[in-house]
Amino acid sequence: MTKQLEYKSTIKSMPYLYIETKKAASLILKGFNDYEIKNMSIKENIFQMKSEARKKEIASITLKRLKSLDEFLLDKLVNGDLETSKQIVIYMIMKTDRLFFEFMSEVYRNKNILREKYITDSDFNVYFQRKCEQSDTVASWKEYTFYKLKQVLTRILFEAGFIKNQKGDKEITIPIVDCDLAQHLKEIGDGIYLEVMLGHKS
Numbered sequence: 001m002t003k004q005l006e007y008k009s010t011i012k013s014m015p016y017l018y019i020e021t022k023k024a025a026s027l028i029l030k031g032f033n034d035y036e037i038k039n040m041s042i043k044e045n046i047f048q049m050k051s052e053a054r055k056k057e058i059a060s061i062t063l064k065r066l067k068s069l070d071e072f073l074l075d076k077l078v079n080g081d082l083e084t085s086k087q088i089v090i091y092m093i094m095k096t097d098r099l100f101f102e103f104m105s106e107v108y109r110n111k112n113i114l115r116e117k118y119i120t121d122s123d124f125n126v127y128f129q130r131k132c133e134q135s136d137t138v139a140s141w142k143e144y145t146f147y148k149l150k151q152v153l154t155r156i157l158f159e160a161g162f163i164k165n166q167k168g169d170k171e172i173t174i175p176i177v178d179c180d181l182a183q184h185l186k187e188i189g190d191g192i193y194l195e196v197m198l199g200h201k202s
Helices: 018-029 034-043 052-066 071-079 082-096 098-113 121-134 143-160 179-187 191-198
Strands: none
Touching: 018 034, 018 052, 018 071, 018 082, 034 052, 052 082, 071 082, 071 179, 082 098, 082 143, 082 179, 082 191, 098 121, 098 143, 098 191, 121 143, 179 191
């Protein structure tokens, strides 16, 4: 479960990566393994990155996130409609990044439960302060790290269609989740992630 993961700030340089993730997923469905995909990233630059280090990083993070998907979800990611595909990437990030999952659960979902329409700068500040109080790891991060994290979390939600704007107060958009996707998440014991996306109580 996500709550067993360590807090990390690496998401600040590894954001939504929708196009890259979908490309890697399509290669997996075609039968390519991790080694082959990493090799293609370095030698063929399939993710269109400038530096050698970035080619390796993007391949590594997309493949790590994709480990959280079964065949049904992989197929939905590659062949499903755009909204469903983007929601699956959000699900993947929640599954593999504790800081993002807890933000979605404690801020995004709670806003929806309380029928509050906006995520504000104050919400980010309160959330990060709470994490500092809960974790020595988070408390050790520099101010610039929190600045970048706020930017990246905002961009992820915007690119996925979970908020309408990136500037000022962020207006929340509750997604419409495909029935088959919702049912599958419940069946595999991951209903909590569905509840977080939809703003339901657990």
